[in-house]
Amino acid sequence: MSGSSHGSTKNLGAFRIKGVGRLTPARTSRFSFDGKSYTAIEGDTVASALLAHGVHLVGRSFKYHRPRGVLSAGPEEPNALLDVARDSARRQPNVRATVQEVFDGAKIASQNRWPSLAFDVGSVNNLLSPFFPAGFYYKTFKWPQEAWEKVYEPIIRRAAGLGVAPKEEDPDRYANRFAHCDVLIAGAGLAGLTAALSAAATGAEVILVDEQPEVGGALHFDTSTTVDGKNGFEWAQETAAKLAAMPNVRILTRTTVFGYYNHGFLGLAERVSDHLNRPGRETPRERLWQVRAKRVVLAAGAIERHMVFPNNDRPGILLASAARTFLNHYGVAVGRNVGVYTAHDSAYEAAFDLKRAGVSIAAIVDCRERPGEAVLAEARALGINVLTGHSVTDTSGRLRIKSMTVARNGNMDIRKMPIDALIVSAGWTPSVHLFSQSRGKLRWDEASQRFLPDIYAQDCVSVGACNGTDEASSLVHEAIAAGGGAASVSAESRFGWSGGMIGAAEGAGPDTRVKAFVDFQHDVTAKDIRLAVREGMHSIEHIKRFTTNGMASDQGKLSNMHGLAIAAEMLDRPIPQVGLTTFRAPYTPVTYGTLVAHSRGELFDPARKTPMHDLEAAEGAEFEDVGNWKRAWYFPKRGENLSSAVNRECRTVRDVAGVFDASTLGKIEVVGPDAAQFLNLLYTNAWDTLKPGKCRYGIMTREDGFVYDDGVVGRLAEDRFHVTTTTGGAPRVLHHMEDYLQTEFPHLKVWLTSTTEQWAVIAVQGPKAREIIQPFVDGLDISREAFPHMSVAECTVMGVPARLFRMSFTGELGFEVNVPADYGSAVWMAIWERAKGMGACLYGTETMHVLRAEKGYIIVGQDTDGTVTPEDAGLGWAVSKKKTDFVGIRGLKRPDLVRDGRKQLVGLLTNRPSDVLEEGAQIVGDPNQPKPMTMLGHVTSAYWSENCGRSIAMALVAGGRSRIGQTLYVPMKDRTIAVEVTDTGFFDKEGGRIHG
């Protein structure tokens, strides 16, 4: 395949009209549709290219599998949803053929049909349709309940539904950008461009956004509007070039403003490379723009509505403006003998353009008695047959429209007119989506039968068709004013437009049983909406959900107003009283890739790694996630699994020693003359009594008295504390401290600094710990007498400035070596090298957990759960009785916190030593009690303890400490385990080892 030109040898399509349209026939590309190959011209959308080759049938409908064709030429398209592939991984379902530009080699396929588009077995649903009215699924598949998930839903989803997502990972890149501007303008048609000229003239930073590949908006099809004496579309391109050259203007095309959020914040999706034949590897596919705009100008235009009449959904039936776009921009005629059915003057202009391009117009059928004079006169001049006061009451043609049936309104006499395309218009719906998303309030304009912007919630203004301003010169005035500056633009249109209708047309009234489609994408007919009202749905929100009108991916851009009018007629209430459903972002579908942008793979949730991470990995560590941290979990040797490795590590630490990476512990430097007083207020313990060079285990409660965090705090000087927190608790503890320091105790002279990532922490635990670190420590006597348990000092380790803690979370003689993070791996390597030679091991978090449980040390968040007081956890000794204030002092006195029978932390020993309890298992007193049983508490920690030679557990049990010695029961699925209640220490109860 080739993108180069071979001129006349290419078949550009039988419906491509030479000399019409703005594409350059010299530049072509090839694509396939359902396996058949076609030629497109550069700039073609998939829709225009298919129509050029006379292909109207592009899909099957959602529910009835009716043949469907291209309906629109823009993002509102409900029918032409295709599967577009570059390769097997770069395949996207549900792509709107009217938006996707053809690229060379595109493989395009229709959806929701089997075995083929022309012969689809599912279309039997169309014949069975009397059995599938609105609400059918709700009524039929509600029983039995279990069958919904396993039987009904999968079947319905297979039969209905749209495309299929690719199985492969998305290989494309997606980018995102933040931007700020003074004025963001959504829509670059006549109104948007004029507003941009005006705003740019003031020197404001302007971002002008349009979803189409080039600016122009309605000027793509509207050839009878001239601006500054020029053809409107040419003026638009020249204006865009002029704006693009200004340093304060950025123009984003192929970019959709999909969301308008709070405080001038907008989401934009830019399609960067989906239209390129061969996008470079560095080019992202799409880009998310998050823009903060001081002001927003909405110039979103209007969307043409279809007519609601019997069998209005056959391939070959299109919106009149779409036919005009295909002709005037792409040079494609939608048929050779075209019918027009309208309630609005604008469709006449489509007929004029087609007629002048050599297409025959069977008739303009206008349901109004009195169309606009100007268009009527022009139609007569062009010799077009106009039938006013007539309606199209039916159509024929299975895979493509063959005829329309026309009748005088209120008359039974019909005539059938052969046609190969029918273009329709019921008028225009202002695009108020973004206005509504900004929380603006709409008002119903009775005269023009449309909702228009009324009360603004943000600094924003609507201009042009989305504001109900249709006439060219007033539109330009409005846009210049909205831009806030000045611009010299004059525009005029040959024809003024009038007319429009909403609701069902002739032949689709309440007395009929015909299929007159309101919502093409979800196959909702006028009859369905009436049924919903008859079944008692009186709010438009209920009608919407019962019928699913407007709930497809097009979000009812064509259908909402028709559905509302039909419901209002049935309810015999004025339209504004029936209400309008809420407009929500996104305006059009946005890919997950765009929203996710770079946040995938490793960047989805970045991992925090300690300075020793790679060294641990090299030693064969398995890691576990703790918050965002990767922590070494255990270090299996060859042939070991988790339990055998942990058993060996546990034994080795107590027999010799172990080296452990404790760097993830939260660390906060608390400094200042009032530091001790501050800690007195934040912790339950007393800190003014702690001497420099000593540390203390501290408990932090919240104001309600429940344990919030714990950790060892070392006092380095009168005014300097080194606070440690749990790994997961570090950010919230600092936040909590800052809150009190800034807002409750601002008189205290204290400064808080997070130092978690500044220190690498190497814990050396076990009988040989001192011997291991001794040679590396300078400037400090670490002997048993000079540096006892719970000491802290500054010294050097391997010449590196260090803080050395004598502390233990294992119950063994232990040290924690804190060195600046950059030296962590060097010090670790040296310590580990020596330790290894002495028979020590590396150990991970699993062994750490077992060893601390053997000693009955708690883990906040595992053995406590936010409803546990220090007393409950057996830590009442750590709550100062002398202090007159600390956070939690009053909460701890609440009646429920001091009553008898609260759950208390105790030990559990299973009667059979080999039984290891399950963490979270419930505990009962009487295993034979009928259900529901009285639950006394639950297991919080349970392990096999190699050092104890049996299983151990901790549990929160009601009145736990008074039950010591009792037998309780843990009922499991297959058996009941008897346990003895004990205190929480299982190993070295005398506690001598820690002072070794």
Next chain:
Amino acid sequence: MLLIHCPYCEEDRSELEFRWAGEAHIARPDAIADITDEEFAEYFFLRNNEKGLTYERWRHIHGCGRFFNAARDTVSDRFLMTYKAGLPKQPVPGVSATEKTVETYEQTEGDAR
């Protein structure tokens, strides 16, 4: 995404940089250890959760780190004013902080219509 004015940085910054920190102007009682259960409940548990004008605390956690006060309309999500911690409750011109009636089902149904 909200745009929030930090009264310390004196800049409008994106909501991403801030964290909400609960209702404002609830002072911790001085002799907290001696207050009654009712007083403690009022201080610690009970919040007004008003519709419309509310006073709340925010922290510029990914900026200067300071806590400050804000007056916000919870209906429009508009920030009416922000001011430094420690200042008394600031009146918002043209807005009265009266308690609103609780919405009834009938009223919301009326809205939908």
